[in-house]
Amino acid sequence: MALHWRKDWPQLLFAILVLQALYWLFLTPVFDPQTRPLERILPIAYEVATLASPDWDAVEAAQFEATDVPWEDCCEEGYRAFRVIFELDTVPREGIGEVPVVGADNYQAWINGSLHYGAGRMVLPDLTYHGRAYRGIHRLPAGVLNVGRNEITYILASHEGTGGFLVAEPTLGEYDQVVATFNLRRFLLNDYLQICTVVGFLVALLAFVAWARSGRQGYLFWLGMLSFSWAGMLFHEDWADPPIGGRLFMNAVVPLGVMIPAAWVNLSNNWAGRPLRFVLPLSMAGWLLCIAIFLIGNFLDPQNDAGPMALWAFSGAMAVLFAGLILWKMNWIARDRFWEAAIFLLLAVMSLRDYIGRIFDLNIGTQTDYALPFLLVALAASFLSRNIRLFRSAEEINALLQVQLDERTAELAVAHDREKILLSQQAHQDERRRIMADMHDGLGSQLMSMLLSARRGNADPAQYATGLQSAIDEMRLMIDSMDSVGESLAAALVLFRERAQARVLDAGFAFDWQQEPSAPLPQLPPRAVLQVFRILQEAVTNALKHSSGDSISVHVSAAQITISDNGDALGKVRTGGRGLDNMAARAGSIGGIFELERVGEMTVARLQLPGDDEGADTA
Incomplete structure (x- = not known):
């Protein structure tokens, strides 16, 4: 890592000296002001x-x-x-x-x-x-x-x-x-550190988004890791009511604290190209070893110094390596990176200063947390300003290719959009007619019957409650039928099971679901799948309305789906109603068959499923 003389060293040295002077002569006094004289009251x-x-x-x-x-x-x-x-x-x-x-x-x-x-x-x-x-x-x-x-x-x-x-x-x-x-100290230790925490997380988010969208550049990843780890440390200090406590809470921040020096080294290693291969595995091995020593030592004996000593040793080694990498890379960096180099060198000096202060117990203050948000924002801004021309060039190339592609595909796109609009309009009209019919035949008839009974004085509160529950069930069925149920019958059955089980259990019934795992379900088109879904919904609603039993079972096979309840024999209210006619009509529209019958002590609603070809043709 020898340094070589370059002709533009004076310009680089100028940037370094200016930034060092601005920080140490102007910014540091703001964060470490001379306290005013105070007539103290001394404890006795x-x-x-x-x-x-x-x-x-x-x-x-x-x-x-x-x-x-x-x-x-x-x-x-x-x-x-x-x-x-x-x-x-x-x-x-x-x-x-x-x-x-x-x-x-x-x-x-x-x-x-x-x-x-x-x-x-x-x-x-x-x-x-x-x-x-x-x-x-x-x-x-x-x-x-x-x-x-x-x-x-x-x-x-x-x-x-x-x-x-x-x-x-x-x-x-x-x-x-x-x-x-x-007062200034109170602001710096409370409000300002909260602002720093927000800035750190925002810089981390920006760096990670840019990393994900720019070819996974290592520099951006480690800038995000550094910002996130530092902001996470500050957030941990202010987290007064965490979900975990005790030793677990205090040690949860150790990986973040140890990550900061490791992130500094990897950030400098990926800056300006030519990263050294040994830096990443060396720093990650040290990171893991330091965490292990810290956590094991703390759990065995909280008063031992093995963890802090390991952290200080690791931080010192990383600070020296960080400074060495920056000095080495100054041999070839371009002029547009001089101010970035000055920022990195200032960070190296600050890291070494903090490390020396901790080792020798010097009361020199630690302003790194105060200054770091400015430096992180400066690094992110310098990267964006340096790469804006590259982004603009890529956008121009993409725009030219896009124009050529649009010229060749314009007619196909227009035809595709026209067909999609027509199909959407037809589907909307069909769905509108279905909803209007359901509202007229189902909900409308229920409410009209209740109105006539009320006018004639023939209904008691129990009948009103039954009628209102029926109207609510009809409305719920209509709302559920508007949702997407998936592209396949298997997906629709998963959704149906979830909704039906919750509804059945809420009504006080037991619920049993049986599905033959080896039986392949027919491959039906989406419109046929929707009809099957609605038939099953109405069958469950019918059972909840009229069954005198306490259990509802669903059995799914490759050829049919049955919904059974242990209620009494079929009564007039369970046969010949509009709901049964609708279910039979829906089944017929997709090539299936719907039946309601009595089998032993069970009332069974049976849907014979259409075959693959038949369902596709009729749907």
Whole structure:
């Protein structure tokens, strides 16, 4: 990976220096501003206790012990109370502002026995993570403060293996001064990070869509993976009420966190061509190994450092490899990639800076999360601007070929459209006539009969209920018949079974379906399939209306379909009705035969199916 001198190095160096200067001299101070002077109220003592339950009664009964800050207790499940004691000579009129430094899955904050912060659920195991998601300023009202001794009590709750408990010295001062000092920090840690999360997911979506539509370019895929992993990490930090909890929830984000350095390396490897073959398998092997070490170590002993050390080692190796790949590729990149190279080199410097800060525990801040959305958007925009000419050329070629193809196929397309319109119009007219006939003969006659009975005073409520149920059944049958049932008889039977079973069970009947698996069903055209579907619907409706039994069975074979019920013998209401005539007519129209008969103790509606050729001819 040796560097060679190129004639346009000055232009590349200019882009690198300009971007580095813009970030470190102008953008970084925005994200890490100098805090305003604040007259702090210093705590005089700290106390800690173990609680039996997360409530104030348990706090009053607890035995507190003196401690110091920062205080940490890892990683058992349970409840703790941490007390911060401070004194006031006078009570500020606007109250006290408090910036807590609390690490727990969830917590409540009390001042002198009065609750002033609490969100979500505090009782194990149904615990939410509002304590880890909240990064704000508490206001301690003047009405609950005392001249002299005051106590802030944090009631802490944590799952096992989620990091335990941590409390550091809070920042206390007059409320207006605290807000003026920390307001920007509150915005950056809450609203701004939520904006970053949305930007990250949007860039990921854009990159994945472009990757899917541009020949599966590796650069776009890894840009999407990087954006998605980073946004997923931010989303995890703010997810206060996830569907899973405890150690499983905390470890679910590990693959995303380890993916970020791996995605950086593969993104740089696929940038500007000439990707090295060993980079992808090496980074993926390291990714899997790091995840395994982290998860196994965490489940065996949450307090061991094997997982974090593996992550730091992997991140450091990937940061060095990332920077090396960028420097190596600067040997041949074209001028239209100079600003992209400057962005990548800035990201490499930021990654190495964050890594060094973590290894040596340097308080240098981590502005990567704040700046990354700007850089990701810049990378996506530079890719689009660089490739827009290629997209335009491809579109011009496609347009020319499309014109030639349209000229040769215009007449065929016009004829096909005309025939399709005619067939659609005919089908619509046929369906309109069928619906009108069904409404007139079925629903209309039912409602007219009920109207005449009402006028003459010959019907009681039970008859009205029966008549209305019949009208509803007719309407349901008409609506169901308007749906598409599929192109084949097998598909139509699947849909019929689903609808019939739900309807039969809702009516209080038992439902049994038997189908001979080895019997091939006839291959009927779509219109014939629709007629079979409607016959079966009406047969089920007829059984539900008139059967005195409690069971309906369907049997399907290659030659026939039967619908049986264990009701009593055929009565007048089950024979000679319009529904039976319609079913017989529908069967005849496709070359089949419909019969209603009594077989033993069963009433059987039988549909003889037409053959393949016969069904095609008559449909």
